Amino acid sequence: MGAMAGPTHSLPEYADRVLTAAEVIPPGRVLTYGDIARRLGEGGPRQVGRVMALYGAAVPWWRVVRADGRLLPGHERRALERYRAEGTPLRDGTAPGDMPRLDLRRARWDGG
DNA sequence: GTGCTGACACAGG
């Protein structure tokens, strides 16, 4: 196969799949990085995380979360606003001013 | 080639 010219797709196919997986998560629900990696059957949580770090702004990034339910460092405020607006299940901290965490048991999406 | 880093996950203590 000869000269295949320039970039037919700007994003690597894998990144495209990760973004699509994030895109289909319904409001009020979340998937973990590991969940997405498993759904794709390729790569791992860290690879999903890297794609989200690079291109996550284009999709509902707040619906892709860590398995421990902790909010994304540096984006807690923005994420929390979304969760409250979407009714995503949260677990409030014991102390006032304490940052809530996601209640994964209820928030995790079992779609597909 | 080697080694460090990272929007992770899990087991221990």
Added chain:
DNA sequence: ACCTGTGCCAGCA
């Protein structure tokens, strides 16, 4: 509940 170490895989200096 917290922190630490280990496994993991890809990118980059």
